[in-house]
Amino acid sequence: MRRCYKAFLDLNKALDINPLDMATLLYLGEAYFNHGHYNKAFHCLGRFHEAFVDFNEALKIEPNNIDILILRGEAYLNLEHYYNAHSDFDKAIKILPQM
Known part of the structure; x- marks a missing residue:
């Protein structure tokens, strides 16, 4: 579970650097969705x-x-x-x- 949390932090940090990085948005959206964070996933999907x-x-x-x-x-x-x-x-x- 700690690795997942670190992945979320790293992906969010990457978006802070480049908020238009669509690959990062894709991976973050999938990660949120796979962990049941649907509102956050749909924000990325949007x-x-x-x-x-x-x-x-x-x-x-x-x-x-x-x-x-x-x-x-x-x-x-x-x-x-x-x-x-x-x-x-x-x-x-x-x-x-x-x-």
């Missing part, structure tokens, strides 16, 4: 809409960036946009053999 602007811009520059595709796919999953999540994950899987 910011996923903002993340899509950044993800989409990044993918315009690097359309085959697996990390961004996976992060955007996870954001889609959290918003229950399953078709879009599947599309991003599928594209990431297709890129993997090329690496």
Whole structure:
């Protein structure tokens, strides 16, 4: 349990440094949700809409960036946009053999 508490502290500290870091928001939201802190999780999830602007811009520059595709796919999953999540994950899987 102490490790979880430390993870929450570290993730929140990372957000203090860069409040627009969507990967940190994603992980923090998932951590809150997995530990039953639903209000805090939904606060983080509410910011996923903002993340899509950044993800989409990044993918315009690097359309085959697996990390961004996976992060955007996870954001889609959290918003229950399953078709879009599947599309991003599928594209990431297709890129993997090329690496």
